[in-house]
Amino acid sequence: MKICTMQELLNAKVICNEELLGKHVYSACGSDMMSDVLAYVKDQAVLLTGLVNPQVIRTAEMMDMVCIVFVRSKEPTEQMIQLAKDSGIVLMATDKRMYEACGILYANGLVGNKVKK
Amino acid sequence: MNNNVVFNFNVDGEDFTSAGQASVNVKKNLRQLGISPEIIRRVSIAMYEGEINMVIHAGGGEATVTVEENCIDIVLKDTGPGIKNIEQAMQEGFSTAPDNIRSLGFGAGMGLPNMKRYTDEMKITSEVGVGTTVFMRINL
Numbered sequence: 327m328k329i330c331t332m333q334e335l336l337n338a339k340v341i342c343n344e345e346l347l348g349k350h351v352y353s354a355c356g357s358d359m360m361s362d363v364l365a366y367v368k369d370q371a372v373l374l375t376g377l378v379n380p381q382v383i384r385t386a387e388m389m390d391m392v393c394i395v396f397v398r399s400k401e402p403t404e405q406m407i408q409l410a411k412d413s414g415i416v417l418m419a420t421d422k423r424m425y426e427a428c429g430i431l432y433a434n435g436l437v438g439n440k441v442k443k
Numbered sequence: 444m445n446n447n448v449v450f451n452f453n454v455d456g457e458d459f460t461s462a463g464q465a466s467v468n469v470k471k472n473l474r475q476l477g478i479s480p481e482i483i484r485r486v487s488i489a490m491y492e493g494e495i496n497m498v499i500h501a502g503g504g505e506a507t508v509t510v511e512e513n514c515i516d517i518v519l520k521d522t523g524p525g526i527k528n529i530e531q532a533m534q535e536g537f538s539t540a541p542d543n544i545r546s547l548g549f550g551a552g553m554g555l556p557n558m559k560r561y562t563d564e565m566k567i568t569s570e571v572g573v574g575t576t577v578f579m580r581i582n583l
Contacts, residue, residue: 359553365553365560381549384466384467387470388463388466388470388487389488
């Protein structure tokens with residue numbers, strides 16, 4: 327799925343790195359617990375979260391993720407936006423809640439990932 | 444001849460929001476050395492979790508990453524309070540992190556298990572009141 331398709335499905339507002347909306351994503355992970363995100367590794371590509379602090383961007387960067395979707399209309403700080411710009415990570419915000427946002431993406435073919443043992 | 448490449452970092456323990464900077468730098472450096480993305484990701488995650496731990500529990504510390512011919516070694520050293528029971532600390536879900544850290548997305552007792560998960564070797568030496576040293580190795 328292209329990031330721009332995700333944006334349409336979630337009716338999301340793009341916050342930065344709009345030029346990367348044509349990139350493909352193959353799986354996703356929804357969590358507010360960054361250590362959980364770090365445990366569920368392998369080509370996840372997209373993080374959905376309601377957490378807003380710079381470690382969200384760093385976590386995504388460590389995981390080579392290309393997009394973060396903030397649910398419940400959460401807005402990242404300027405510091406976070408700058409970090410995301412430097413790392414080439416698309417940030418967007420949707421007014422949908424986590425459960426609904428994940429459900430929409432899953433139902434449209436964006437699956438999750440197995441836990442690395 | 445010794446062709447090892449060594450990176451040293453001071454991990455600032457004052458500011459949680461800037462934690463992870465050393466891991467970001469390691470990631471960039473390893474990329475320049477042409478290390479495979481999968482290995483870089485494993486090193487980055489293990490080091491990042493370790494860095495977060497040093498900031499949460501020990502007020503910062505020192506990180507050394509050595510790239511050898513057949514492996515990458517990470518040594519994280521702090522002079523924090525030490526770990527009373529290492530076996531207990533290694534259990535998934537066990538944490539002594541304060542609530543404010545949990546609200547930032549960490550402190551779920553996943554840090555050390557994640558570090559073990561992504562490395563081929565891991566050894567913790569710790570003395571209460573003196574500090575902790577974590578050694579991790581990822582084979583190439």
